[in-house]
Amino acid sequence: MTFEEAKDTFIHTWGTLATQWGISRSMAQLHALLLISPNSLSTEEIMEQLQISRGNASMTLRDLMDWGLISKQLKPGERKEFFWAEKDIWKVARQVAKERRRREITPVVEVLNELKNIPTDTPEAQEFQRVMTGLSNVVGFADSTLNAVIKAEENWLMSQFIKVFR
Amino acid sequence: MTFEEAKDTFIHTWGTLATQWGISRSMAQLHALLLISPNSLSTEEIMEQLQISRGNASMTLRDLMDWGLISKQLKPGERKEFFWAEKDIWKVARQVAKERRRREITPVVEVLNELKNIPTDTPEAQEFQRVMTGLSNVVGFADSTLNAVIKAEENWLMSQFIKVFR
DNA sequence: TTAAACTTTCAAAATATTTTGAAAGTTTAA
């Protein structure tokens, strides 16, 4: 496999994995492109390489910055903005875990805790409460796992997992 | 909050969480409905409660069965099929982890391992290999975590996590 | 067998999401 083939395979595979986990394809592909680029890229270069429009590039770059996965870089003597992705994949994973937890898990935990408190005056309501309690536990577990990933140092995390999940 | 309100809130919240994680809204909502229903439901009842068409109900029920989250039940003397969801949420989580790992993570692990092996004859290719190695580690970590969830007994899993991630 | 009572399939319609590109906005050098 040549380098160019490998690059295309990677950008494509990464985009597919992302859509399966509810992240937009453009965002994943643009992130993939920056991840494997040794130097920062201008909007022009990104548009060219991924064959996307200026508007799309601009919006996707902003989303990636909101997620804290890429940064702007200004080069002396250049008017253009260049973009650069964090390359330490453990940092990337921690950042993604942090954002997803904040945006998606925490709100659900709160709703479930409210729903646990309805009066259990009918058999239906009792069953409902049982299910809410179960979900609350499992979602809480997911929440703690993400939180552990967020707080963890790479080596500590790996060693713990090797210990527990060998 | 009345029981009916709680029920609607739950079906809605669950649908939203699901779409954010790449699971279709109908699938999550139909699953939610069956989860909180004390007895199994016929296709008619499901169509009625969620206001969806017969075709949609039929397809979504099949998807849920493919995911191993619900089963058919035949009632003596009835021609209709009734559907019922596994209520043990830890079992549900294990099943979801198993399916997502099989469908989504394992294929990516394989692709990444291939991509790690391209010749590193240029600086670009070297950078590429570094990133692939990093991703391979992190995705491998996710893979192991899911696998641990799959293999785990509820109590053992909880106790391990309390120990490690307190 | 037949036909009633169901379920499934799938092309077309509806809906949701993503993408485009031109216009508006912003920044900076001179």
Added chain:
DNA sequence: TTAAACTTTCAAAATATTTTGAAAGTTTAA
């Protein structure tokens, strides 16, 4: 200031996904 070099915004277009419902298929009681 001005105007060139950029970036952002957003309505419209393109595309992708989901949903519908009628037709086809299947099962079962008689």
